[in-house]
Amino acid sequence: MGVGRFVYTPILPLMHAGAGLSAGAGANLATANYIGYLLGALVGILAPAVVRSRALLRISLVVLTGTLAAMPGTHDTAVWFALRLLAGVASALIFVIAVSSLLSHLREYPAHLPGWAFGGVGAGIALSGLLVLVLRPVADWRAAWWASAALAAVLAVASWNLRPEVPPTTTQAPQAPQAIQATVATAVTAATVDDSRGPRTHRWFTALFASYTLEGIGYIIAGTFLVAAIEQSSPGPLGGGAWVLVGLAAVPSSALWARLGRRWSRPDLLLAALVVQAVGIALPALIGGAPAALVSAVLFGATFIGVSTLALATGAHLEFPRSVALLTAGYSVGQILGPLAVAPLLHHGYQQALVLAASVVLVAAAAAAVLRIGFPHHMVVVRATAPVRQPAPTESAADAGSHR
Numbered sequence: 001m002g003v004g005r006f007v008y009t010p011i012l013p014l015m016h017a018g019a020g021l022s023a024g025a026g027a028n029l030a031t032a033n034y035i036g037y038l039l040g041a042l043v044g045i046l047a048p049a050v051v052r053s054r055a056l057l058r059i060s061l062v063v064l065t066g067t068l069a070a071m072p073g074t075h076d077t078a079v080w081f082a083l084r085l086l087a088g089v090a091s092a093l094i095f096v097i098a099v100s101s102l103l104s105h106l107r108e109y110p111a112h113l114p115g116w117a118f119g120g121v122g123a124g125i126a127l128s129g130l131l132v133l134v135l136r137p138v139a140d141w142r143a144a145w146w147a148s149a150a151l152a153a154v155l156a157v158a159s160w161n162l163r164p165e166v167p168p169t170t171t172q173a174p175q176a177p178q179a180i181q182a183t184v185a186t187a188v189t190a191a192t193v194d195d196s197r198g199p200r201t202h203r204w205f206t207a208l209f210a211s212y213t214l215e216g217i218g219y220i221i222a223g224t225f226l227v228a229a230i231e232q233s234s235p236g237p238l239g240g241g242a243w244v245l246v247g248l249a250a251v252p253s254s255a256l257w258a259r260l261g262r263r264w265s266r267p268d269l270l271l272a273a274l275v276v277q278a279v280g281i282a283l284p285a286l287i288g289g290a291p292a293a294l295v296s297a298v299l300f301g302a303t304f305i306g307v308s309t310l311a312l313a314t315g316a317h318l319e320f321p322r323s324v325a326l327l328t329a330g331y332s333v334g335q336i337l338g339p340l341a342v343a344p345l346l347h348h349g350y351q352q353a354l355v356l357a358a359s360v361v362l363v364a365a366a367a368a369a370v371l372r373i374g375f376p377h378h379m380v381v382v383r384a385t386a387p388v389r390q391p392a393p394t395e396s397a398a399d400a401g402s403h404r
Contacts, residue, residue: 002124036088216334
């Protein structure tokens with residue numbers, strides 16, 4: 001999924017140079033992928049049984065690989081749009097089924113295992129970025145797409161026999177909604193409380209929803225155009241190398257932020273992660289040069305999964321009905337709006353787009369700061385059976401699962 005969804009970022013500069021793709025058309029292709037991803041996630045939400053389908057997993061793996069291989073076969077922007085749309089749908093379904101499997105089969109195992117598994121997204125980003133970096137001196141954009149398809153095929157074979165989620169029993173609530181809602185980031189194992197109303201938490205959830213939606217806008221602008229922006233000011237392999245660093249930094253980030261959540265409250269960590277991410281996004285635009293690009297890559301890669309982990313866990317803690325589903329929807333819509341919002345700025349290069357993205361993430365951080373005011377760190381969940389203590393902010397999401 002990391003290859004199929006994110007390889008477009010390092011290939012984009014090659015398509016500008018070799019395929020005649022305009023900046024505006026490049027933004028539209030990115031939007032197509034994000035629309036497809038939202039559609040795939042919605043399929044999982046509306047039809048939870050799909051997350052238990054091995055056949056759908058295999059079909060999605062084949063479709064995703066096929067869309068990568070088909071990209072070099074045309075110069076038609078409309079066909080590219082359709083292929084990236086399909087790639088988004090397939091990516092979401094693969095991720096939904098994988099998350100569902102993790103939550104189902106690793107329930108009795110240490111909580112860091114799902115976090116490391118989600119590092120696979122970062123590993124896919126790093127591998128695809130490294131692949132494009134190696135091919136760039138000797139091949140064109142077509143070869144980059146074909147090579148990424150070959151890489152995706154190898155990974156598809158490796159994941160072909162992944163066991164989907166086991167069917168729910170009468171004594172255990174289905175895990176599908178949580179799995180689907182975690183498609184934005186990581187497995188929040190404590191997100192099993194959307195079915196009950198606790199204290200009224202509308203004002204905190206409103207701040208969280210605003211923050212997470214804005215993060216979707218700002219993060220995806222950087223996630224789409226970071227490589228192109230770096231290469232615009234520093235031609236050569238620096239942009240591709242920075243993208244590899246993004247992936248490498250993302251690999252341990254989910255487990256790292258979950259561990260930090262044992263010591264500090266999630267709203268505090270969310271605010272810190274958003275500020276760090278904003279700094280990382282702004283660096284290539286405001287300073288430029290190799291050091292700024294590499295630091296930017298590390299800061300961005302280390303935070304974009306962590307922000308999602310923290311936001312989803314916070315939504316679950318607030319007991320707001322369908323909180324994680326609503327947060328996922330807002331984040332996905334933000335991803336669609338991001339490339340469209342900066343499209344008019346791309347005629348003047350990518351620096352303005354990154355500055356706008358950093359500004360949006362800072363506004364998201366401001367909303368997270370509002371979330372911290374009076375945040376109900378200790379809550380009692382009211383159920384039909386007996387009250388269960390909600391975890392204190394020093395408890396991780398996985399630790400909360402043990403209390404249930």
